[in-house]
Amino acid sequence: MNASYLSLSYWDVGLAGLFLVLNAGLSIWLRLGLARQIAVAAGRMVVQLLLIGLLLKAIFAIQSPWLTAGVGLAMIGFASREVWARQERKLRGPWGFALGGAAMALAATLVIVVGLSALIQPQPWWSPRFALPLFGMILGNALTGVSLALDTLSATLDRERRAVEAQLLLGATRWRALRPVTRRALRSGMMPIINSMAATGVVSLPGMMSGQILSGVDPTEAVKYQLLIMFLIGGATGLGVLLAVLGGVRRLTDARHRLRLDRLRAASPEAG
């Protein structure tokens, strides 16, 4: 299968970087002010990828279930931090960090465990060479969905406060009064994965599939892998979004069916 895999030298990679140098030169010539940003971003990418390459090589060599789980946990931590940072109005206290993190962790862990142990079945099933890249893809997509959904939930509740309270005042339960807002948050969390499923293969070839094809895998085999991954990603994102939104609705209301926007922090201007 790997007969046609072509190894790259660092010299090849460096030469490809010349195109970026050309970009930076254009930016200086046209005074776009982007040269510095291009240089910093490219530098970060080189350092981060080289380090992760070395780290993965070491983790694959050690082959420890505990180490693999530990790396997975660290990934969840970074993803939770990212969800938190993307909220314009965050939940106060540990909830702001924990709600999105727990929803993602639960959904992504369930999906990866089923996917590895029952479907892909590497030996051993937790083999880091399979578990970590897959977990990264699943978590990355769940992160986008969960952060969009939570952001929509708090922003919409803030804007629709009077409408929600009007329903509560007419005797609606909190679940009923928040139903339109809940639906909107769920939709916005699910939209990116739905769009990417619809466009994949027509507009772009997914990165993983392209990678497999480049490394000599038969395209129909690569497609099977890609479909499996997309199903896992879609499942984890949907489940994560649902858990996060229902948890958010619960936290932003209370047992006496009140809207509790006091549990949100004031909008932070730096969030985008």
Added chain:
Amino acid sequence: MLTVEGLTAANLGPIDLSLGDREILALRGPSGAGKSLLLRALVDLDPSEGRVALDGVERAALPAPDWRRRVAYLPAESGWWADRVGEHFARPEEARPEIEALGLPGESLDWAVARLSTGEKQRLALVRALQQEPKVLLLDEPTSALDPEARDAVEALIRRQREAGRAILLVSHDHSQAERLADRVLEIEKGRLVGPAPGAAPGAEPRR
């Protein structure tokens, strides 16, 4: 009917208050004195401590949605969640006579909410709240955006509600309105009731 003892919430209280059957109590005070906070606490829309009971039934003994059906609160600014007016009513057809009594056409039920004026929203929200057949009505500035004719229609409706046996707590900036409608006028200041409003004791002559 409505008994309130030691009610406290953020920036409010402690408040002791009782509201009898067929009583209209007007509440008055400067902006930020806590008038709306008191109404929100009574209807359990903001967390509060203390004892609140209706006809001897403790508020805490009832699920909040049931409590809010018995004690209805009409905020100064009403909220709307659907596109058409009629969708906001439990029984739109039955609302028609009351809507017409307040000077709006019955077809307003088919109107888009987006085209309503503040005064139209205020009157429609009042009829909407009455459809729950509450025992107590908490009204926050119910006529602030109305012309004199519409205001008179709303005041007549408030009197009819009293005749029907409801107790009414009315927040109003309009001194003459309080004197026209209310059996008692209380003054609230910095979140606490400070007794009868000056010049508005029971039976006081309306001032012009």
